Amino acid sequence: MRILAIDYGQKRTGIAVTDEMQMIGSGLTTVASETALTFLANYFAKEKVEKVLIGDPKQMNGLPSQSAPLIEAFIEKFVVQFPDMPLEKVDERFTSKMAFQTMIDSGLKKKQRQDKALIDEISATILLQDYLSRKK
Structure with a gap:
């Protein structure tokens, strides 16, 4: 069963x-946020998912960031729509910066590094890989 990160x-x-054996996390896609629950419903219908991780945005001092209410609202809808799916919040403080650095390190051109959808997908992948490495 898979673990999915958002x-x-x-x-x-x-x-x-x-992957099925929970060894490697890979970027799946980036979707418009208003379609995220529909995308997940379709994905869960096709794939076995054991758990969902969601980035928990915090400021450097550990307090919730300004986007926290947005994420809480999404979590409330998620729990209603998928009551049996375990959901775990994961600290995402550095994922966007790490995603951007990953893009530079992998030689992506400036135009590709400005692709915010790609940054979001890489951020989710970093969140997932970090979780997997801590789980081992």
Whole structure:
């Protein structure tokens, strides 16, 4: 069964998923945030998912960031729509910066690094990989 990670944003939501054996996390897609629940419903109908991780945005001092209410609202809808799906919040403080650095390190051109959808997907992947490495 897979673990799915969500980097939920105001406009876009990055989604990453593990392989069946939960060894490797890979970027799956980026969807418009208003369609995220529909996308997940379709995905859950096709794939076995054991757990969903969602980025929990915090400020450096550990307090919730300004996007926290947006994510809480999404979580409330998620829990209603998927009551049997375990959902775990994961600290995402550095994922966007790490995603951007990953893009630079992998040699992506400036135009590609400005692709915010790609940043969201890589952020979700980093969230997932970090979770997997801590789980081991």
